[in-house]
Amino acid sequence: MKSIPGQVAISAVGLMIVLGASLAAFAQTPSASPAKTVNQILSVRGKYFDDLVPLPKKHYIPECCFCHKPPFSFNDWRLKPVRPPGEVREIDFEGLKKILQRDPKDTRPLLVNFWATWCDPCREEFPDLVKLDAEYTAKRLNFVAVSLDDISDIKTAVPRFLKEMKATMPVVLLNVNDPEPAIHAVDEKWDGQLPATFLYDKDGRVVFKYFGRIKPEELRSAIDKQVGSKQ
Amino acid sequence: MKKNYALPLFLASILIVAFAAVAGSGRNGSDLPAPPAIGTTLDDFKLPDADGAEHSLKLLAGKNGAVIIFVATKCPVSNAYNDRMEKLAQDYKAKGINVIGINSNNTEPAPEVKSHAGEKHLTFTILKDDGNKIADRLGATKTPEVYVTDANLKLVYHGRIDNSQKIEGITSNDLREALDEMLAGKPISKTGGAAFGCTIKRVS
Numbered sequence: 001m002k003s004i005p006g007q008v009a010i011s012a013v014g015l016m017i018v019l020g021a022s023l024a025a026f027a028q029t030p031s032a033s034p035a036k037t038v039n040q041i042l043s044v045r046g047k048y049f050d051d052l053v054p055l056p057k058k059h060y061i062p063e064c065c066f067c068h069k070p071p072f073s074f075n076d077w078r079l080k081p082v083r084p085p086g087e088v089r090e091i092d093f094e095g096l097k098k099i100l101q102r103d104p105k106d107t108r109p110l111l112v113n114f115w116a117t118w119c120d121p122c123r124e125e126f127p128d129l130v131k132l133d134a135e136y137t138a139k140r141l142n143f144v145a146v147s148l149d150d151i152s153d154i155k156t157a158v159p160r161f162l163k164e165m166k167a168t169m170p171v172v173l174l175n176v177n178d179p180e181p182a183i184h185a186v187d188e189k190w191d192g193q194l195p196a197t198f199l200y201d202k203d204g205r206v207v208f209k210y211f212g213r214i215k216p217e218e219l220r221s222a223i224d225k226q227v228g229s230k231q
Numbered sequence: 232m233k234k235n236y237a238l239p240l241f242l243a244s245i246l247i248v249a250f251a252a253v254a255g256s257g258r259n260g261s262d263l264p265a266p267p268a269i270g271t272t273l274d275d276f277k278l279p280d281a282d283g284a285e286h287s288l289k290l291l292a293g294k295n296g297a298v299i300i301f302v303a304t305k306c307p308v309s310n311a312y313n314d315r316m317e318k319l320a321q322d323y324k325a326k327g328i329n330v331i332g333i334n335s336n337n338t339e340p341a342p343e344v345k346s347h348a349g350e351k352h353l354t355f356t357i358l359k360d361d362g363n364k365i366a367d368r369l370g371a372t373k374t375p376e377v378y379v380t381d382a383n384l385k386l387v388y389h390g391r392i393d394n395s396q397k398i399e400g401i402t403s404n405d406l407r408e409a410l411d412e413m414l415a416g417k418p419i420s421k422t423g424g425a426a427f428g429c430t431i432k433r434v435s
Binding site: 116118119120121148150177178179180183184190191192193194195211212 | 307373376394397400424425427432
């Protein structure tokens with residue numbers, strides 16, 4: 001009975017320390033407003049994907065990582081687009097160039113995978129890419145899958161495959177008559193074989209490329225280097 | 232003290248430079264050698280056709296040259312070119328240039344190559360490259376992919392058939408133009424054209 005006030009006092013002191021530490025972490029956060037971060041992400045993504053901005057807010061859910069790595073920072077808050085699997089947008093060569101041109105404000109690494117439903121190794125590696133997309137959204141990886149399927153497949157084979165894969169990353173279908181300018185714009189060494197995967201750093205430099213079916217661990221390691229370097 | 236730091240700093244800088252070089256370098260899925268440069272004379276090689284009969288490149292080539300096309304049975308891009316490849320073979324056979332198909336996909340065995348050629352009415356010789364040795368030697372990565380040699384097996388063209396999988400979209404007939412230039416004794420004006428295609432399924 002005698003020790004109860006002492007336990008209460010210790011608990012109160014402990015609680016104050018925890019609260020103090022949390023407030024200090026909050027105060028040191030440079031951009032302490034989740035809403036601001038949300039708007040920043042929307043504006044950055046909107047430069048590349050016109051279809052992202054008009055999405056109603058219910059299509060976005062907040063995602064937070066502090067549960068996994070206390071003490072938390074509000075920088076860990078972000079928006080995860082929850083798009084129905086199967087959404088595909090048609091782009092032309094100019095659209096591809098827009099994707100590849102990095103906005104200086106966008107500090108996320110950019111991962112671009114070129115694929116097609118008719119390409120066996122592309123289909124085989126896609127589950128790994130879906131996993132990577134799910135894994136890295138929290139780390140702000142900008143991932144775009146560029147389909148080289150025929151435009152006639154944009155409402156059939158492509159969305160059907162994406163739904164089957166439960167893929168929710170942004171997917172565009174490149175519709176060009178002559179693929180050569182697009183291929184050379186991506187990489188001078190690329191001859192058009194599929195699949196092809198390119199990782200760009202925040203300055204738009206290719207830091208990893210792979211022709212053929214990716215090795216997930218190699219790609220993950222390359223992404224980690226980019227994601228880790230900005231934290 | 233300076234002397235003590237010199238060696239570790241030197242080693243660290245070497246490591247950083249080496250790391251940057253590795254991180255910045257490209258990777259090819261198969262770590263293939265580069266294709267032979269235009270102007271290189273190809274070594275003759277022998278491969279069996281789908282019936283097992285051996286052929287050499289030198290004997291299959293026409294008196295004015297050869298068109299080697301890496302083909303596939305299942306690749307929709309290669310299949311989109313079946314009629315065009317057959318027409319090309321017919322058109323240029325009379326001009327002394329023979330079309331030779333090579334199937335290097337380890338997922339497409341010889342009987343499948345034979346039945347596919349029959350179904351698609353492909354009359355030019357299609358060789359089966361088991362173990363993708365010739366694809367490796369030529370640095371071929373996809374189907375369809377074209378190499379053209381002159382009568383002396385000198386490589387004069389490497390690239391695509393044309394710019395569009397759809398016949399109605401063709402605006403640049405790269406291969407035919409190259410063949411016509413070769414026959415006219417002119418230098419090939421365009422080689423190395425890129426197009427999307429299916430990766431050759433190599434043995435692992």
